[in-house]
Amino acid sequence: MLQLQAFLYLATTIVAVWSSPNDGGSDTETESYSNKVLLISMDGFRWDYLNRVSTPNFDEFAKHGTRARFINNTFTTKTFPSHYSIATGLFEESHGIIGNSMYDPVFDETFSMRTTDSKWWGGEPIWITTRKQNLHSATYFWPGSEVNFNGTRPNIYMPYNQATPFHTRVDKAIDWLRNQDMNFVCLYFHEPDATGHRYGPNSDEVLEKVKEMDILLGYIVTKLQENNLADKVNVMVTSDHGMTELDVRNRVIDLNQIVNMSLIKRTAARDIVTHITPKDGQLENVYNALRLQSNMTVYHRKDLPDRWHYKNNRRVMPLVVVADDGWLVSQAPANLLLTGGRGGHGYDNALSSMKPIFLARGPNIKPNYEISPFLTVDIYPLVCELLNLNPAPNNGSLARTRDMLVVNPRIPVG
Structure with a gap:
């Protein structure tokens, strides 16, 4: 070491x-x-x-x-x-x-x-x-x-x-x-x-x-x-x-529909890997709202897989949402429709x-x-x-x- x-x-x-x-x-x-x-x-x-x-x-x-x-x-x-x-x-x-x-x-x-x-x-x-x-x-x-x-x-x-x-x-x-x-x-x-x-x-x-x-x-x-x-x-x-391959019409999870955004202080990265900092006292409420959603996984920072060599950095926020291959997690799905891209990366290595x-x-x-x-x-x-x-x-x-x-x-x- x-x-x-x-x-x-x-x-x-x-x-x-x-x-x-x-x-x-x-x-x-x-x-x-x-x-x-x-x-x-x-x-x-x-x-x-x-x-x-x-x-x-x-x-x-x-x-x-x-x-x-x-x-x-x-x-x-x-x-x-x-x-x-x-x-x-x-x-x-x-x-x-x-x-x-x-x-x-x-x-x-x-x-x-x-x-x-x-x-x-x-x-x-x-x-x-x-x-x-x-x-x-x-x-x-x-x-x-x-x-x-x-x-x-x-x-x-x-x-x-x-x-x-x-x-x-x-x-x-x-x-x-x-x-x-x-x-x-x-x-x-x-x-x-x-x-x-x-x-x-x-x-x-x-x-x-x-x-x-x-x-x-x-x-x-x-x-x-x-x-x-x-x-x-x-x-x-x-x-x-x-x-x-992406499908911005049919394989997008709208973050606004699964969690109360007023409970969130800040987000970063977004779309494929989304970092979330909940407001004080709201960590578990936000986590519980996200954890049952299909086609994505939400992690407490400490629970991020060791094989990613990713969690030990202060820039990683308390919650991290990782979309499944080919899926997107967005706060603004309408913007994705405007860009219309058919390919993406950022997923599990x-x-x-x-x-x-x-x-x-x-x-x-x-x-x-x-x-x-x-x-x-x-x-x-x-x-x-x-x-x-x-x-x-x-x-x-x-x-x-x-x-x-x-x-x-x-x-x-x-």
Whole structure:
């Protein structure tokens, strides 16, 4: 057990696994890696999309690298919490980003996806670990990458602009790796998430978008090859979560119809995972009004499943309502009808519909290999290993991913 002093103000004691870059080496020699990593997120890329449509570039990528059938992400399965868990190797209760929106009772403030004040962001993301150990990092759109961590930022970071063409993002990332000697680069794409939200994961539109992302991956590989980087950069392609089908007309629970809202002081998050703070003395009244409702589950904070690694944070409110897969819990159902989205995420991370992809390829990645599903928090110590970095305290384990690694010939020390 490690006491994570850096962010005790956010969470209670967590179990952290340390991963040493040279774990298993001898006193006279050390393992050597290429020391360059490109981490790519394709938001909302559900694991089984690759089984539904022809994806020749993903197939070729996997043939020359390592693939997991799926990986196990964090709860809640939302964009900001999940991405920040990948970046830090921490569960959401530990890094404190427990939702795309949330309320902090000490700050008496609400977080949104535009919030970059460092007081909200616990842990140490990989681009900061890289900088602290005298390597170079660059980020192209990643939740938390615009935050100033006590005066430290990535060497290069880009303010989020969804309109930036995907090829522009790729070209810039390649330039950073080749001409600006970046050791770590992360690259974010908001698809197929955006299409999944609009049309649903079972739509033809999503399948067409998956084909487009396949072509984009082919472009990335081609640019790496053209710039003599294919044998120098270890590339990982992953996602934050999956997607499930919604029906905003027939699978919505109106919170106003099952509980007296005058008994509630505050709500946060809403729709899929809804946090509730009842007024003083009304906790059990509100809980009892909610607990018999079908297609959702209400929890006292202390009773949230341990496997979620979610409840030990002050930003989690006294009651948490979690909708069943494909259902929504809303205080404003009419607004859902206006948006008309057919896909959503944020549900229990044990659901197959919420699982993301993982593939990797590069000079230190085992070719034509399938690794057992691991945790998204394991990606942080894996990247640290490939960059020969000492990881910050984290909840991941290198033991779950080490099998995919191929080290260069051992180099004598001294």
